[in-house]
Amino acid sequence: MRILLVQSPTGRPEAPIYPIGLAFIAGQLSRHELKGLDLSLSNDYQLLLRDAIASFTPEIIALSFRNIDDSSYPVTYSYLKPFSEILDVLGSWEGIVIAGGTGFSIYPEIIMERFPRIDYGIPGEGEVVFPELVDHLESGTAIEGWSGGRMLPWKQADLGCISTPDYSFIDISRYTFPDSIGVQSRRGCAFSCTYCTYSFLSGSSFRLRPVEKVIRDIKELDDLGVSRFSFVDSVFNAPEDYFEELLSALEESAFGISWSAWLDQNVTPSQLMRMKAAGAVKVDFSPDAITDKGLKRLAKRGKTADLLPAVKSARRAGLQVGINFFNGNPGEGFWAFLRKICFMFRVRFTLGWKSTFVNIGTIRVYAHSPLAGYMIRKGIVSEDCTFFAPVFYRSQGPGDWLYRLFQRVRRLKHG
Numbered sequence: 363m364r365i366l367l368v369q370s371p372t373g374r375p376e377a378p379i380y381p382i383g384l385a386f387i388a389g390q391l392s393r394h395e396l397k398g399l400d401l402s403l404s405n406d407y408q409l410l411l412r413d414a415i416a417s418f419t420p421e422i423i424a425l426s427f428r429n430i431d432d433s434s435y436p437v438t439y440s441y442l443k444p445f446s447e448i449l450d451v452l453g454s455w456e457g458i459v460i461a462g463g464t465g466f467s468i469y470p471e472i473i474m475e476r477f478p479r480i481d482y483g484i485p486g487e488g489e490v491v492f493p494e495l496v497d498h499l500e501s502g503t504a505i506e507g508w509s510g511g512r513m514l515p516w517k518q519a520d521l522g523c524i525s526t527p528d529y530s531f532i533d534i535s536r537y538t539f540p541d542s543i544g545v546q547s548r549r550g551c552a553f554s555c556t557y558c559t560y561s562f563l564s565g566s567s568f569r570l571r572p573v574e575k576v577i578r579d580i581k582e583l584d585d586l587g588v589s590r591f592s593f594v595d596s597v598f599n600a601p602e603d604y605f606e607e608l609l610s611a612l613e614e615s616a617f618g619i620s621w622s623a624w625l626d627q628n629v630t631p632s633q634l635m636r637m638k639a640a641g642a643v644k645v646d647f648s649p650d651a652i653t654d655k656g657l658k659r660l661a662k663r664g665k666t667a668d669l670l671p672a673v674k675s676a677r678r679a680g681l682q683v684g685i686n687f688f689n690g691n692p693g694e695g696f697w698a699f700l701r702k703i704c705f706m707f708r709v710r711f712t713l714g715w716k717s718t719f720v721n722i723g724t725i726r727v728y729a730h731s732p733l734a735g736y737m738i739r740k741g742i743v744s745e746d747c748t749f750f751a752p753v754f755y756r757s758q759g760p761g762d763w764l765y766r767l768f769q770r771v772r773r774l775k776h777g
């Protein structure tokens with residue numbers, strides 16, 4: 363069948379993110395005629411979609427909806443309007459529209475109800491169910507666990523069996539920002555931080571891809587002329603034995619591609635040195651809280667005292683470092699916010715202003731996260747709150763005022 367794989371638009375200029383979810387799906391559909399289209403790269407996305415339909419004449423459009431909103435507080439941008447605008451374009455088209463992606467998967471029922479033009483919705487990973495649905499549409503084959511209707515069942519992929527992503531389904535040369543192109547070595551997360559949706563989306567254990575397949579992906583990127591990618595994994599250094607195995611394979615391959623990854627602070631100086639030698643240029647830590655009480659209330663691993671040594675070791679290894687906090691965490695208020703600001707200036711002054719970045723966000727609470735359940739139980743939001751419209755777990759009073767001021771200055775500086 364002729365399938366147009368479409369990444370939904372952002373509706374505003376943003377650093378481009380290569381649609382790796384669609385690349386994984388494209389990898390499973392090699393016997394079909396495929397075309398990729400990333401509408402987030404253009405302001406004129408409605409026209410671009412019309413043109414692609416006219417020239418490619420697809421029978422199916424697979425629509426990947428990645429984000430509901432940008433999860434920023436106090437000013438939140440919603441991606442729903444550009445998404446609805448492309449569904450308007452599809453209103454007059456007669457083919458089949460199938461939707462999926464992370465933005466879709468957290469709220470599949472709401473989105474299906476709001477957008478009747480979507481013929482079928484596939485929540486969760488697409489590698490198994492999407493090809494099953496295409497076979498069904500082509501030849502009427504039955505789909506296990508589905509008895510009809512617009513919503514398909516949620517099925518996890520066996521990462522040892524599925525094909526590698528097809529990075530060439532779309533022109534990759536347009537993704538030139540440092541973290542634009544992703545490589546995935548694992549899915550899911552065995553930790554259970556209270557605000558996080560990762561275990562809901564992809565499982566509460568680390569599901570590992572065979573190392574040789576990950577290396578094959580990087581080889582493909584190398585062949586395509588890519589100079590930098592980012593591991594999109596939840597925690598790159600966990601589980602530790604897999605981390606070490608992957609590091610050894612990266613060291614042996616000596617590709618010459620630079621990369622970045624998200625790490626837990628539980629990483630040793632020698633592991634950081636090995637990462638650097640294997641091509642890493644940047645690591646990100648996500649301690650989120652700055653007090654032990656805050657860490658505990660977010661169910662984060664480790665202690666506050668682990669952070670600075672890890673950051674210093676990473677800088678000593680020659681890596682750029684990003685550190686991500688949230689403001690107004692459970693158990694943290696005004697003083698914790700000031701500590702985060704002090705930490706930011708301290709590390710940036712002492713470890714390198716241009717190589718040490720600190721981001722302070724606010725928790726955008728998503729449905730299915732433990733924090734969403736907590737907020738309902740505590741009466742902070744009503745029992746029927748869906749968390750589809752953005753809800754933030756945030757500080758009140760001076761902590762909130764100071765944070766708003768901080769964000770306003772940031773916006774003026776960075777636009």
Ligand code: B12
Nearest residue numbers: 383426429430432462463464465484487488542543544594
């Ligand atoms: C890595 C990552 C980033 C990296 C991306 C780097 C890169 N080069 O890719 C960075 C840090 C840049 C980033 C930025 C942002 N991110 Co982010 N990110 C992730 C993360 C951890 C992994 C995404 C990923 O690459 N997965 C690997 C691929 C293979 O999986 P996938 O995309 O989910 O695709 C699968 C399925 O969704 C499905 N699928 C996908 N498309 C389609 C289409 C069809 C038709 C079908 C049937 C199925 C299907 O099948 C695919 C294969 O199994 C997710 C969390 C998570 N666990 O998913 C958050 C996540 C996607 N990000 C999120 C957010 C909010 C953002 C930002 C808006 C944050 C911000 N304030 O800037 C930006 C948006 C950037 C943008 N323009 O899209 C949210 C989205 C929440 C929501 N429901 O709306 C998530 C879910 C995290 C969370 N908070 O819960 N992100």
Ligand code: SF4
Nearest residue numbers: 551553554555558596
């Ligand atoms: S925040 Fe990170 S470590 Fe915690 S559960 Fe989510 S992915 Fe895992």
